[in-house]
Amino acid sequence: MAKDFAAMEDSNRSSNPSIHDVSDPARRTVLRGGLGLAVTGLLAPLGAGTLAGCATAGGTAPPLLGFKGVPVSTADAVTVPEGYVTQVIAAWGEPVGVAGAMPAFRFDAGNTAAEQALQLGMHHDGLHYYPLDGSRRGLLVMNHEYTDDGLLHPDGMKTWGAEKVRKAQAAHGVSVIEIEWKDGRWQQVRPSRHARRITAATPCAFSGPAAGHALLRTAADPAGRIVLGTLNNCASGKTPWGTYLTCEENFAFYFKGPERPDAHQRRWGLRPGDPVGYRWHEFDERFDASKHPNEPNRFGWVVEIDPLDPTMTPVKRTALxxxxxxxxTVATTKDGRAVVYMGEDARFEYIYKFVTRDRIRPGGFAANHELLDHGTLYVARFDADGSGRWLPLVHGQGPLTAAAGFADQGEVLVKTRQASDLLGATKMDRPEWIDVDRDGWVYCTLTNNSSRGGAGQPAVDAANPRANNTMGHIIRWKEDGDFDGTTFRWNHFVLAGDPANDRADAKGNVNGDAFACPDGLWVDARGVLWIQTDMSTSAMGKGDLARLGNNQMLAADPKSGEVRRFLVGPVGCEITGATATPDGRTMFINIQHPGETPSERSDPDQPRRISNWPDFRADGRPRSATVVIRKADGGVIGT
Structure with missing residues (x-):
């Protein structure tokens, strides 16, 4: 998440108690070495594992973290360990490679809206590699979280009009590009029959229990079946049947709220007056919720895309x-069903999982095009004794009835937050990325929550143990039985922060290189847990976060808890998205919003100038881009 929009949501919290109201946090103990336990004896040893072909000649697996960590840095550059090399590809504004339509990026930001719709979008985020020819050629699919209008237009927002709104919408969404290893480096394949842009104006279909629901119907779509676009896409997932899942995050801030928002609108962050930072409603009426109150309900979904089919209509999966x-993040049960783990990056919101009814079938998307429409959605409750329970979000079960305001399952899904409130799920410190290690432990980054324990806000609890939590932590759990289990055991993998800090709310238990505000998370094929940070620019230059330098990417050994800094990004950036080729010899990450200003948005009237990465042109502007990382000797990343 690039900006702490969650800070603006405090006034919208319901009165649902946090877990501290029904548990005793004093029973929790935190152990040294980066392995915070809720209960002694809860944690079983975790195996490090190896990528095939990485063992030594004698059969002994090499250390999981086989590189020399890098120091913190405030340079306007990407810093990696000795023996590693980087390459920048796929920067904002580069053509994606649609045949016959490849407009070049203009460094004065003078590209039109129509041209931007054929170019990579702004502020890259979730990223996955789809092989076409193993580790030599494939598709990179990435989403684009938001736009900075000060960078996107030559004169920023000094003037405003329909063309600028269209261009901003065209810079959102998803990009599909083809890449290949050629002449000793990775290159984009242009043209490519797979190349595609999906924007905030691309028709998307609704599927699942809420499709066609009265809460999704609008004057432009009285059937409630087709919505224009996907926006504020943050993080992503890759399914075993070969599709890409993109996630709509801070959608509420694109809408002008009604003068008197109702309880449902308030719970989802709609406020009277103009939206935060965006003026789309002035030239695209559907973003005025006072005129089109159901339009916000049409965003905030997980969207499924088949990268291999550029004609496929993206599908918003309402069952999730x-x-x-x-x-x-998708895991698979022993009997072949899919389980999707999801975080909701907002203060005091929830962690979810969805278990499909049916098994995954061979045959790719065509054979599984309805798989994510049928199943059970759950929300997590973390208890103080180190146990947890998945609470079903099913109409008619428990309090989720018509008497409580839920007429049917579609309404439960549109109002997932309110349903989770009623069930008493645990309010978390901004749950972000989730991944699963080789031994079945599920990890979730909780990036921060400075409101925890504040006046009128939920107090600390077992799962979220620090008031004024500016540093964040990583929680993990293991299901009792298979991934479809309804109970689990949990502990803290690490409390972020500097172990040398004297302040209780900033002192972490990191075993190795200190970091704060964990965000991106990825477990690679060898079992390395990669952690990416997103410290806000306003906080990085002062206080406890200043000595941690620019945002970074670290590698952790799940068995020992050791954390080692692998990469530091350019000034003002966020490190996000991580994927690799099947052979593990090439890693791809995204650098988002290099040069972000302390105000957390560039001047809307002009481009920011504190970074010129990656072009370093005097007449240029900072651009989000994908970075290729390889070992100079061609070896496996991290060894």
Whole structure:
């Protein structure tokens, strides 16, 4: 998440108690070495594992973290360990490669809206590699979280009009590009029959229990079946049947709220007056919620895309629930069903999972095009004794009845937050990315929550143990039985922050290189847990976060808890998205919003100038881009 929009949501909290109201946090103990336990004896040893072909000649697996960590940095550059090399590809504004339509990026930001719709979008985020020819050629699919209008237009927002709104909408969404290893480097393949842009104006279909629901119907779409676009896409997922899941996060801030928002609108962040930072409603009426009150309900979904089919209509999967989604990680049960883990990146919101009714079938998307429409959605409750329970979000079960305001399952899914409130789920410190290690432990980054324990806000609890939590932590759990289990055991993998800090709310238990505000998370094929940070620019230059330098990417050994800094990004950036080729010899990450200003948005009237990465042109402007990382000797990343 690029900006702490969650800070603006405090006034919208319901009165649902946090878990501290029914548990005793004093029973929790935190152990040294980066392995915070809720209960002694809860944690079983975790195996490090190896990528095939990485063992030594004698059969001994090499250390999981086989590189020398890098120091913190405030340079306007990407810093990696000795023996590693980087390459920048796929920067904002580069053509994606649609045949016959490849407009070049103009460094004065003079590209039109129509040209931007054929170019990579702004502020890259979730990223996955789809092989076409193993580790030599494939598709990169990435989403684009938001836009900075000060950078996007030559004169920023000094003037405003329909063309600028169209261009901003064209810079959102998803990009599909083809890349190949050629002449000793990775290159984009242009033209490519796979190349595609999906924007905030691309028709998307609704599917699942809420499709066609009265809460999704508008004057432009009286059937409630087709919505224009996907926006504020943050984090992503890759399915075993080969599709890409993109997640709609801070959608509420694109809408002008009604003068008197109702309880449902308030719970989802709609406020009277103009939206935060965006003026789309002035030239695209559907973003005026006072005129089109159901339009906000049409965002906040997980969207499924088949990268191999550029004609496929993106599908918003309503069975997975509506939230400020950040991430959709897919695990598979022993009997072949899919389980999707999802975080909601907002203060005091929830962690979810969805278990499909049916098994995954061979045959790709065509054979599984309805798989995510049928199943059960759950929300997590973390208890103080180190146990947890998945609470079903099913109409008619428990309090989720018509008497409580839920007429049917479609309404439960549109109002997922309110349903989770009623069930008493645990309010978390901004749950973001989720991934699963080789031994079945599920990890979730909780990036921060400075409101925890504040006046009128939920107090600390077992799962969220620090008031004024500016540093964040990583929680993990293991299901009792298979991934479809309804109970689990949990603990803290690490409390972020500097172990040398004297302040209780900023002192972490990191075993190794200190970091704060964990955000991106990825477990690679060898079992390395990669952690990416998103410290806000306003906080990085002062206080406890200043000595941690620019945002970074770290590698952790799940068995020992050791954390080692692998990469530091350019000034003002966020490190996000991570994927690799099947052979593990090439890693791809995204650098988002390099040069972000302390105000957390560039001047809307002009481009920011504190960074010129990656072009370093005097007449240029900072651009989000994908970075290729390889070992100079061609070896496996991290060894």
């Amino acid at each position: 629930g509506r939230a400020a989604h950040e991430g959709a």
